[in-house]
Each structure stands twice: as C-alpha cells, then as structure tokens.
Amino acid sequence: MPLLRLHQVCRVYGAGAGAVHVLRGVDLEVRPGEYVAIVGPSGAGKSTMLNILGCLDRPTSGEYWLEDVNVADLDDRRLSHLRKTRLGFVFQSFQLIPHLSVLENVEMPLFYARRPRRERRRRCAELIERVGLSHRLGHTPSELSGGECQRAAIARALANDPALVLADEPTGNLDTSTSEEILRLIRELHQAGRTILMITHDRELSQAAPRRVTLRDGRVLADALQEAAHVPA
Numbered sequence: 001m002p003l004l005r006l007h008q009v010c011r012v013y014g015a016g017a018g019a020v021h022v023l024r025g026v027d028l029e030v031r032p033g034e035y036v037a038i039v040g041p042s043g044a045g046k047s048t049m050l051n052i053l054g055c056l057d058r059p060t061s062g063e064y065w066l067e068d069v070n071v072a073d074l075d076d077r078r079l080s081h082l083r084k085t086r087l088g089f090v091f092q093s094f095q096l097i098p099h100l101s102v103l104e105n106v107e108m109p110l111f112y113a114r115r116p117r118r119e120r121r122r123r124c125a126e127l128i129e130r131v132g133l134s135h136r137l138g139h140t141p142s143e144l145s146g147g148e149c150q151r152a153a154i155a156r157a158l159a160n161d162p163a164l165v166l167a168d169e170p171t172g173n174l175d176t177s178t179s180e181e182i183l184r185l186i187r188e189l190h191q192a193g194r195t196i197l198m199i200t201h202d203r204e205l206s207q208a209a210p211r212r213v214t215l216r217d218g219r220v221l222a223d224a225l226q227e228a229a230h231v232p233a
Contacts, residue, residue, distance in 0.1 A: 002031050103128065
C-alpha cells in the first residue's frame with residue numbers, strides 16, 4: 001500500500017482569464033521506505049507540490065491520500081494535527097528559532113504535541129546525538145555553522161517520528177563539503193527505513209536518491225529508478 005498517493009492533482013491560483021495553472025493532473029505514489037527526489041526547473045510546480053504534500057495547501061482538484069487518510073476531507077484542525085504528527089520538514093533556510101538552544105529547537109514538535117518534559121528531553125537528546133550534535137546541545141543557532149543548523153533541523157524533523165520527511169532544497173545554503181555531509185546523513189536515515197521526499201532544482205543533488213521524478217510545467221515528465229544513486233563516499 002502506498003504511503004502517499006496523488007491522483008490527478010491540480011492546483012490553480014486565481015480564476016478566469018487570470019488563472020495560473022501550477023499543477024496539471026499530477027499522479028504520484030510513494031511507498032514506505034522510499035527515497036524520492038522531485039526535480040525540475042523554476043516554475044515547474046515543485047514548491048506547490050511540496051506545500052500540498054506537507055498539508056500546507058490544498059489541491060484545487062484531485063485526491064491526496066496520506067496512508068489511509070483522504071487529506072481533502074480534513075478540516076483545518078485535523079489538517080494541522082496531521083501535519084504535526086505524521087510529517088517532518090527540513091527547509092533550505094533551517095527555520096530554527098534564534099533564541100532557543102539546539103535541544104529546545106528539536107523539542108518544539110513534541111512540546112506542541114504536549115509530550116511530558118522528561119520524554120521530550122530523552123528522545124530529543126537521542127536524536128541530537130544521532131545527528132552528531134551532542135556537543136552543541138545548549139548552543140543557539142547563531143553559534144552553529146550552516147551544516148550544524150541543518151543537522152539540528154533534521155533532528156527536529158524526526159522528533160515526532162513522522163511517516164514522511166519532506167526536505168526542501170536541504171543543501172541549498174551549504175558549501176559543497178557540508179552538502180555532502182548532509183546527504184550522507186539523509187542516506188543513513190533512508191537506510192534506517194525513513195521515507196524521504198526531497199525537492200530540488202539541482203539534478204546532480206537528485207542523483208543521491210534512488211528514484212527521481214521530474215516535473216515540468218506542472219506535469220510529471222518522467223518517473224524512474226536510478227540505476228546507481230550517486231552518494232558521497
């Protein structure tokens with residue numbers, strides 16, 4: 001059974017002569033444990049697809065199923081609950097809260113889920129250790145390098161044990177060496193069983209994923225397994 005399924009998803013902004021058709025009948029299935037790169041040039045519809053998959057936006061028409069839930073049937077409250085409990089987000093700009101420590105940033109999803117403090121601290125300390133930031137536990141984002149900020153963001157994305165991790169240009173603000181470190185970490189998460197969907201305009205970056213879906217003009221142009229995903233050594 002697919003973890004997520006898009007069926008003939010369209011997204012239109014505006015109406016009449018001024019309507020902008022961003023997604024045009026997109027079909028996509030992702031199974032549990034897959035690592036998929038969504039690629040395409042600017043204006044292809046990648047960000048709009050990410051917003052729909054992340055329950056930040058709704059399709060104008062078509063269906064979006066996440067596990068056994070028809071997302072189109074959810075009201076705003078249930079949509080917010082699904083976003084907080086079943087999805088993890090990794091952004092290009094990290095989106096860490098500046099005045100909070102690494103530990104406090106990683107805790108945020110569990111804080112909003114009202115998990116007990118002791119449980120939050122234990123789980124988040126484990127995740128921070130997993131991404132190699134135990135020595136930065138009490139530091140704020142301004143005291144971290146770009147790669148460390150992204151590691152903290154990845155730990156935060158995993159805090160609620162999400163069914164799906166959505167990564168939006170996760171190495172876009174990083175240098176080549178640091179980008180390779182983050183890609184290695186994402187590969188390790190995939191090998192541990194995580195389902196990962198990465199949005200990128202960079203075809204070379206997309207080679208790290210075993211499967212690549214190409215968008216152009218709001219349509220799926222190609223969907224293929226890559227014979228040998230290129231990952232940093």
